[in-house]
Amino acid sequence: MPVSTATPLLERVREALSQVNDPEIRRPITDLGMVAACEETAPGQVRVEVLLTVAGCPMKDTIRRDVTAAVGVVEGVEGVTVDLGVMSDEQRAGLREQLKGGQAEREIPFARPDSLTTVIAVASGKGGVGKSSVTVNLAMALTRLGRTVGVLDADIYGHSIPAMLGVGDARPTAVEDMIMPVPTNGLKAISIGMLKPSRDQVVAWRGPILDRALTQMLADVYWGDLDFLLLDLPPGTGDVAISLGQKLPNAEVVVVTTPQQAAAEVAERAGTMASMMNQRVIGVVENMAYLEVVCPDCGATHRIDVFGTGGGDDVAAKLSTRLGYAVPMLGQIPLDPALRAAGDTGVPITADGTDSPSATALHGIAERLAGRGRGLAGRQLGLSPTGR
Secondary structure (H helix, E strand, O other): OOEOOOOHHHHHHHHHHOOOEOOOOOOEOOOOOOEEEEEEEEOOEEEEEEEEOOOOOOOHHHHHHHHHHHHHOOOOOOEEEEEEEEOOHHHHHHHHHHHHOOOOOOOOHHHOOOOOOEEEEEEEOOOOOOHHHHHHHHHHHHHHOOOOEEEEEOOOOOOOHHHHOOOOOOOOEEEOOEEEOEEEOOEEEEEHHHHOOOOOOOOOOOHHHHHHHHHHHHHHEOOOOOOEEEEEOOOOOOHHHHHHHHHOOOOEEEEEEOOOHHHHHHHHHHHHHHHHOOOEEEEEEEEOOOEEEEOOOOOOEEEEOOOOOOHHHHHHHHHHHHHOOOOOEEEEEOOOHHHHHHHHHOOOHHHOOOOOHHHHHHHHHHHHHHOOOOOOOOOOOOOOOOOO
């Protein structure tokens, strides 16, 4: 990082800048070559020039604020000026190469046998069971447990993750041909909805085009180091489920159902499809399990089974028998108006400390997922036997 002189003040400023992370890449701006200049223009007056990856970087105000705040508290600094520039093509290419870490083009990092990211695909047999809502809230709950989490909206036709996370109109930043996921509420998210020219455009893809879109979101997006990547799958057992099964053979699957038997029967097919793609089903979540109401006559809280009972337990038991290993019931999420309202406002109900019934249930499921071991049982290691 070029500086005017190596004064003690500028050394302290450099140290402060090393603590400022790019909000999209989540790495220090000094490590990324984003600090082009740091100089003392007058006693106590510091000027810092930061290079944005692209001219229209959506996080430029955040970068300016973070740099100003970090430098402003350095001992001896009385004023801070932050100028924003733009990387050259060569600098962007160098950054891209640095972030790729020498990996081959179009490689899906999560498919590597040595990947440390737990990939969980959230599936359902039919639409309308709240699968997307479960996905975003589990992702947020895992974040609150201190995990680094990404969310990939693989529901190509019915993408709703951006709106549920409050970034329905956000567009990701591109560095050369590498895409930065959109940061929101401590998560990293990407959706086909963010890649469309307009929010209301209809996606009508099949076959090879659909497959290429999935590859792009997995391979061309710079996710960084994730503890968990949650994928919101489209309902059913169609092209996307098959394609993702081929691309992410080590992914684990959570099946979402509702209590009624008709939904449970269809949910079993989603679990069976995962097994056919050599993916392990790690549990069942029963959404809209019941409704708790306060009786106006006696004042007691009563549980109403609006959609029947037993669907989640039935799916877990049948999948355990069919797949030959234990598929647990991870939890029941009650009907909760607050959960619906949170999805409409774009702030997941698990984002804060609310103790609503649904938030409590979702946090409990997230704790079970986070507490699971990372054993190698059932994982494809990419090894081939050799002769003795």
